[in-house]
Amino acid sequence: MKRAAVVTRPIDPGALIAEVQSPEFGAISLFVGTVRDVNDGRSVTGLDYSGYVAMAESELAAILDEAAVNFGIGAIAIEHRIGALTLGDVSVAIASAHAHRRPAIECTRFVIEEIKSRVPIWKLEHYVDGAREWVDPTRAVGDAAV
Amino acid sequence: MMTVQLFASYAEALGGSTLQIPYENGTRVADLVRSIRALPGGRSLPPSPRVAINRKFAAADQLIRNGDEIAVIPPVAGG
Numbered sequence: 001m002k003r004a005a006v007v008t009r010p011i012d013p014g015a016l017i018a019e020v021q022s023p024e025f026g027a028i029s030l031f032v033g034t035v036r037d038v039n040d041g042r043s044v045t046g047l048d049y050s051g052y053v054a055m056a057e058s059e060l061a062a063i064l065d066e067a068a069v070n071f072g073i074g075a076i077a078i079e080h081r082i083g084a085l086t087l088g089d090v091s092v093a094i095a096s097a098h099a100h101r102r103p104a105i106e107c108t109r110f111v112i113e114e115i116k117s118r119v120p121i122w123k124l125e126h127y128v129d130g131a132r133e134w135v136d137p138t139r140a141v142g143d144a145a146v
Numbered sequence: 147m148m149t150v151q152l153f154a155s156y157a158e159a160l161g162g163s164t165l166q167i168p169y170e171n172g173t174r175v176a177d178l179v180r181s182i183r184a185l186p187g188g189r190s191l192p193p194s195p196r197v198a199i200n201r202k203f204a205a206a207d208q209l210i211r212n213g214d215e216i217a218v219i220p221p222v223a224g225g
Contacts, residue, residue: 033225049224052153052217055201056224080224092225112225120198120217121224122154134155135223 004060016095020075029104159190
């Protein structure tokens, strides 16, 4: 199975694991992205994620197809949340299942890096001092892009 | 006319989430970008922003057809 979606509800990473789990797979790799309290040295209070949802879902579908070809992945589920998120909320989760651990782990890494480079989703950060700013990873400094 | 979708920082810079730009046969992505950057607030966009045609990233020399779904894509920040 392969599934990717942009959602507006909370993400349950356990549900993604259950979705890809099967006796034929000996490995499930899970990535969970969460809202961090500091970015680029500024204290963050929350984020608004927005997206060009139609294109985001078609890019995610393309990434799924590439993951299947590149890693022979058995099952994969991806959810990315948009809307207002608070600290610690899950913004993205990826579960990749394969007979063996290496392709599962490499697939998950591939998917998150592709999401970060090409899926049209944006985040507006809100800071403790009341300011707000659109995050632009192309001008990131420090640890922001790592 | 071409309807151009804008998002995030670009929508704020141009003051709205859609633009109407006159369409002429032979218009390419780079021509569209020039037209947008000439609008009030348009200089906030870089000279070569990413543009999507029919939900796929398009090269600067790609021809735009009447009725295409067009969007200008700010630097993405998902994850």
